[in-house]
Amino acid sequence: MLTQKQLLDADVVIRGARVLDPTEKLDASVDVRIDAGVVTAIGANLDTNEHQVIDAAQLLLVPAFVDPHVHLRTPGREDEETVATGTAAAAAGGYCAILAMPNTEPVVDSASVLGSLVELAEQEALVPTGFMAAISKGQHGEELTEMLELAEAGAAAFTDDGRPVTSAGLMRRALQYSQLTGRRLGLHCEEPTLSSGGQVHEGVVSAQLGFGGYPSVAESLMVERDVALARYEEQAIHVMHVSASESVEAIAAGHAQGVAVTGEVTPHHLCLTDEAVRTLDTNFKMNPPLRGEEDRQVLIEALRSGTLSCVATDHAPHARQEKEVPFEEAPFGVTGLETAFAVLYTELVETGVLPLETLLERMSAGPARAYGLPVPRIAIGERANLVLVDPQASWRVSEDGFRSRSVNSWLLGRTLKGQVKTTIANGRVVFG
Amino acid sequence: MAEIRVMREDLLPPQQPPKRHLISIADLERADVERLLATARSFGRSLEREVKKLPTLRGRTVINLFYESSTRTASSFELAAKRLSADTMTVRSSVSSVTKGESLKDTVRTLASFDPDVIVIRHEQIGAPQLVAATVDAHVVNAGDGKHQHPTQALLDLYTMQEEFGRLEGLHVAIVGDVLHSRVARSDIQALAMVGAHVTCVGPPTLIPRGIETLGCSVSYDIGAIASADVVYVLRMQNERMEKGQAYLPSIREYAAHWGVTPERLRPGQKIMHPGPMNRGVEIDARVADSPDALVETQVRSGLVVRMAVLYDLLTQGPVNVANVAQIHEVA
Numbered sequence: 001m002l003t004q005k006q007l008l009d010a011d012v013v014i015r016g017a018r019v020l021d022p023t024e025k026l027d028a029s030v031d032v033r034i035d036a037g038v039v040t041a042i043g044a045n046l047d048t049n050e051h052q053v054i055d056a057a058q059l060l061l062v063p064a065f066v067d068p069h070v071h072l073r074t075p076g077r078e079d080e081e082t083v084a085t086g087t088a089a090a091a092a093g094g095y096c097a098i099l100a101m102p103n104t105e106p107v108v109d110s111a112s113v114l115g116s117l118v119e120l121a122e123q124e125a126l127v128p129t130g131f132m133a134a135i136s137k138g139q140h141g142e143e144l145t146e147m148l149e150l151a152e153a154g155a156a157a158f159t160d161d162g163r164p165v166t167s168a169g170l171m172r173r174a175l176q177y178s179q180l181t182g183r184r185l186g187l188h189c190e191e192p193t194l195s196s197g198g199q200v201h202e203g204v205v206s207a208q209l210g211f212g213g214y215p216s217v218a219e220s221l222m223v224e225r226d227v228a229l230a231r232y233e234e235q236a237i238h239v240m241h242v243s244a245s246e247s248v249e250a251i252a253a254g255h256a257q258g259v260a261v262t263g264e265v266t267p268h269h270l271c272l273t274d275e276a277v278r279t280l281d282t283n284f285k286m287n288p289p290l291r292g293e294e295d296r297q298v299l300i301e302a303l304r305s306g307t308l309s310c311v312a313t314d315h316a317p318h319a320r321q322e323k324e325v326p327f328e329e330a331p332f333g334v335t336g337l338e339t340a341f342a343v344l345y346t347e348l349v350e351t352g353v354l355p356l357e358t359l360l361e362r363m364s365a366g367p368a369r370a371y372g373l374p375v376p377r378i379a380i381g382e383r384a385n386l387v388l389v390d391p392q393a394s395w396r397v398s399e400d401g402f403r404s405r406s407v408n409s410w411l412l413g414r415t416l417k418g419q420v421k422t423t424i425a426n427g428r429v430v431f432g
Numbered sequence: 433m434a435e436i437r438v439m440r441e442d443l444l445p446p447q448q449p450p451k452r453h454l455i456s457i458a459d460l461e462r463a464d465v466e467r468l469l470a471t472a473r474s475f476g477r478s479l480e481r482e483v484k485k486l487p488t489l490r491g492r493t494v495i496n497l498f499y500e501s502s503t504r505t506a507s508s509f510e511l512a513a514k515r516l517s518a519d520t521m522t523v524r525s526s527v528s529s530v531t532k533g534e535s536l537k538d539t540v541r542t543l544a545s546f547d548p549d550v551i552v553i554r555h556e557q558i559g560a561p562q563l564v565a566a567t568v569d570a571h572v573v574n575a576g577d578g579k580h581q582h583p584t585q586a587l588l589d590l591y592t593m594q595e596e597f598g599r600l601e602g603l604h605v606a607i608v609g610d611v612l613h614s615r616v617a618r619s620d621i622q623a624l625a626m627v628g629a630h631v632t633c634v635g636p637p638t639l640i641p642r643g644i645e646t647l648g649c650s651v652s653y654d655i656g657a658i659a660s661a662d663v664v665y666v667l668r669m670q671n672e673r674m675e676k677g678q679a680y681l682p683s684i685r686e687y688a689a690h691w692g693v694t695p696e697r698l699r700p701g702q703k704i705m706h707p708g709p710m711n712r713g714v715e716i717d718a719r720v721a722d723s724p725d726a727l728v729e730t731q732v733r734s735g736l737v738v739r740m741a742v743l744y745d746l747l748t749q750g751p752v753n754v755a756n757v758a759q760i761h762e763v764a
Contacts, residue, residue: 210579327559
């Protein structure tokens with residue numbers, strides 16, 4: 001399901017880092033040796049085996065991150081991102097696996113489009129990449145895609161992300177049929193008749209500024225519908241980019257009823273509210289929109305408690321000229337791969353709001369489990385999926401620092417704490 | 433050949449402070465509003481003279497960039513600039529490169545090559561004036577951006593009310609109609625709240641946005657609420673609100689019956705205002721529109737002096753000495 005280009009397996013010893021793996025219940029200052037891409041020893045004063053040695057005193061060594069929500073814009077908008085630049089950004093952000101969305105031009109709704117992407121990834125993908133395929137043909141919400149063939153061709157999961165599956169009937173068929181593939185459904189929950197014309201969260205800010213409102217209920221109503229359908233069909237679903245407190249309630253209610261529903265939340269929804277929109281900076285325009293402070297607090301608590309088990313960047317590159325327009329004309333979306341860990345470390349961990357272990361789990365094991373991907377673990381015999389982080393390093397987010405082809409980050413000019421130093425993905429050093 | 437002199441950096445003039453713009457009423461404080469209204473009043477007196485042109489902004493350039501159709505605002509800004517002797521031109525999107533697909537940023541950069549002192553912009557999208565202000569080195573005046581703001585309209589409305597009542601503090605203004613889609617309503621509510629007037633928004637629940645009270649007004653769905661107002665401010669009702677897919681209202685007929693401002697719903701002495709253009713028989717009864725209590729043409733006249741005041745204020749940096757304006761006039 002995941003594709004990476006050919007790279008040399010790493011032979012390396014990482015010396016003296018604080019090794020922290022919540023899944024393995026590991027927290028110790030030890031050495032880690034990697035032979036031919038596989039973790040072969042964890043302990044004090046390991047032999048170097050004549051490998052390269054990384055002196056990692058004062059650094060954190062943690063399981064590399066998994067991003068369940070990335071737009072690589074390929075095929076169709078290679079001016080905004082390519083498999084090469086997007087995965088380079090992922091590597092710089094500490095990711096060892098990413099899932100790419102199918103809302104490209106053309107849409108990834110056939111085995112031929114998917115197959116050509118997989119071939120491209122074999123040449124270009126620095127970080128193992130899974131391609132999600134569409135739920136409906138052309139993402140029009142009318143007919144199911146050939147899910148069995150798509151799964152055989154390597155589809156990692158299915159989603160119509162960017163658009164909701166408006167028809168409840170089609171959503172039900174998708175749940176019924178996709179179970180044959182063993183792949184999850186990722187759901188963009190939006191009731192379009194309520195969000196239509198919506199630019200920002202419907203609330204005080206939209207009323208004051210005159211923006212068309214995109215109310216919370218436009219999201220939560222669809223989450224409630226899909227939880228109900230998943231319950232009825234006894235199938236698992238994954239709710240993408242949860243933004244509203246009411247959606248969190250709907251997911252928690254699903255959990256209480258035994259529904260297999262997981263949810264993801266983005267760094268921007270965890271760190272910002274619709275107050276940011278007052279700047280009319282188009283890098284604060286995203287779908288779903290930034291919501292109120294109460295929503296933000298509920299999202300943080302849901303991430304802490306595990307009601308939402310994943311951090312997802314919803315990395316959405318846009319061409320400069322498409323964002324340098326009046327707010328209402330600008331497309332939705334911001335980049336996030338290269339800043340996700342640092343901003344969450346700065347805003348949530350350093351401030352004592354969220355334990356570091358919880359953040360690490362939600363950025364790695366949580367998303368891997370949500371889509372049935374291998375969970376990155378620091379354990380002997382496992383392929384190395386590790387990231388070395390300097391928790392003390394401060395760095396300034398600037399346009400020229402990005403590996404992504406686009407620069408539509410809401411963090412431009414901000415100074416963040418916590419910097420990725422080295423990323424090892426699938427046993428290969430991909431960054432640092 | 434002239435000698436080339438390299439200036440020492442410490443001999444260079446100090447850096448200019450950031451350009452002042454008028455983009456939102458929220459950018460202003462009460463003192464700014466009062467200063468602008470006072471300047472407008474002195475310009476109002478000057479316009480009573482036989483020769484109406486003042487030399488104040490001679491040599492300055494004002495570009496009006498209108499992406500939306502407009503009669504009164506565009507002509508008002510153009511005449512305001514001309515009355516102050518500024519060079520002015522109006523660029524309309526229908527006859528410019530915009531129709532060739534040029535972006536706002538590029539259009540504005542092109543116009544900026546002419547070194548305008550002020551760019552007045554009207555655009556159908558929220559945020560356009562900010563983009564202009566971020567792109568060029570000129571003062572930017574928002575002449576209406578989407579549903580966001582129309583600050584000079586609010587200032588001319590305040591000016592009109594002050595001239596009529598001699599005060600703003602404590603006035604009760606009822607704003608009737610489609611508040612949801614109205615930049616005029618948003619600017620007026622903010623400006624009126626700032627100077628101590630009371631505002632009530634009146635209209636159907638589908639056209640009053642949730643949370644509008646936070647701008648400093650109260651809300652009523654009952655047209656009866658206009659009875660206690662000193663000023664009934666009627667907003668334009670657009671037909672497209674009844675269209676399929678929008679359906680904010682069942683019909684024009686039902687709107688007119690329940691929220692139309694008719695003589696029967698008014699009491700003597702109440703003043704009527706409207707930003708224009710009016711839909712007679714829809715939001716405003718023709719008898720009301722034509723009554724002596726309707727200040728609609730006064731608003732248009734106020735618009736001229738208020739826009740003169742805004743241009744003058746932006747270009748002369750800081751408070752206006754009213755006496756100076758009079759002196760300038762004497763010279764002219």
